[in-house]
Amino acid sequence: MERLQNKVAMITGAASGMGLAAAKLFAREGAKVAATDIAVTQLIEETRNFKGDILALELDVTSEEQWRIARERVIKEFGKIDILINNAGVSVHKSLLEEDLEGWNKAISINLTSVWLGMKTVIPYMQQNGKGSVVNCVSLAALVGGADSGAAAYSAAKGGVRSLTKHAAINFAKDKIRVNSVFPGAILTGAVRKHGVTSQEQLGKAFQNIIPLPPHAGEESDIANAYLFLASDESKFITGEELVVDGGWSSN
Numbered sequence: 192m193e194r195l196q197n198k199v200a201m202i203t204g205a206a207s208g209m210g211l212a213a214a215k216l217f218a219r220e221g222a223k224v225a226a227t228d229i230a231v232t233q234l235i236e237e238t239r240n241f242k243g244d245i246l247a248l249e250l251d252v253t254s255e256e257q258w259r260i261a262r263e264r265v266i267k268e269f270g271k272i273d274i275l276i277n278n279a280g281v282s283v284h285k286s287l288l289e290e291d292l293e294g295w296n297k298a299i300s301i302n303l304t305s306v307w308l309g310m311k312t313v314i315p316y317m318q319q320n321g322k323g324s325v326v327n328c329v330s331l332a333a334l335v336g337g338a339d340s341g342a343a344a345y346s347a348a349k350g351g352v353r354s355l356t357k358h359a360a361i362n363f364a365k366d367k368i369r370v371n372s373v374f375p376g377a378i379l380t381g382a383v384r385k386h387g388v389t390s391q392e393q394l395g396k397a398f399q400n401i402i403p404l405p406p407h408a409g410e411e412s413d414i415a416n417a418y419l420f421l422a423s424d425e426s427k428f429i430t431g432e433e434l435v436v437d438g439g440w441s442s443n
């Protein structure tokens with residue numbers, strides 16, 4: 192299938208987890224993919240033997256300058272940007288009372304300011320192109336207070352991404368630029384593996400009383416497929432929407 196034929200996609204946080212899964216899926220669906228990450232060595236390693244159109248680029252999403260440089264490189268290589276996936280993010284497990292100002296500002300910068308910078312940098316090019324699709328990664332932590340109860344700044348940042356997505360959807364609809372969001376629940380990715388979790392079943396065990404749908408935890412492709420639908424023209428009349436991928440967690 193070629194659901195993204197003739198499309199150029201830029202994806203952040205693509206060295207690991209959902210971002211890496213999305214980069215490979217999008218390329219398999221016919222897109223030219225600019226896969227970006229702050230961990231560029233890991234990104235190059237992960238995409239080296241992949242048989243598809245993936246350009247690996249360094250991009251720290253908190254840097255306006257790096258956003259500008261990466262955008263110019265994508266335009267030079269591929270001529271346009273149709274799709275922007277603001278996927279990069281870092282969960283910081285500090286409660287409201289434990290957090291300090293430096294940690295707060297860092298979490299807001301990586302998880303929220305980054306999304307604003309990405310849209311500010313890329314949307315003008317989509318306007319010139321006459322259309323575009325932006326997908327922002329939020330989290331269940333923005334929907335329910337207990338989802339990531341130790342992570343005050345992270346929850347606040349993701350709540351900001353939720354609002355910013357709606358704001359952008361309304362403001363750029365006239366330019367045929369759609370802006371939607373995906374809300375992952377508990378998903379086995381690099382971020383989760385860092386905490387010693389090695390399988391979906393192991394992660395699911397911790398959530399079996401909370402997430403109704405077996406195996407009680409998701410995998411990277413569950414989110415990559417949600418990104419794909421919102422990025423593609425299959426969702427061409429959808430904007431400002433919130434696609435929750437949580438195995439029923441938030442319906443509990």
Ligand SMILES: NC(=O)c1ccc[n+]([C@@H]2O[C@H](COP(=O)([O-])OP(=O)(O)OC[C@H]3O[C@@H](n4cnc5c(N)ncnc54)[C@H](O)[C@@H]3O)[C@@H](O)[C@H]2O)c1
Binds near residue numbers: 204227251376382
């Ligand atoms: N895994 C989950 O259960 C879960 C749940 C809800 C939301 N999310 C969100 O999903 C998104 C992807 O996370 P993941 O779980 O795949 O994690 P991951 O750690 O596997 O991947 C995240 C990637 O982001 C990159 N990154 C970190 N800081 C960056 C920066 N400043 N600039 C550019 N890249 C940077 C990392 O190098 C890494 O490659 C994040 O926005 C995260 O908040 C994850």
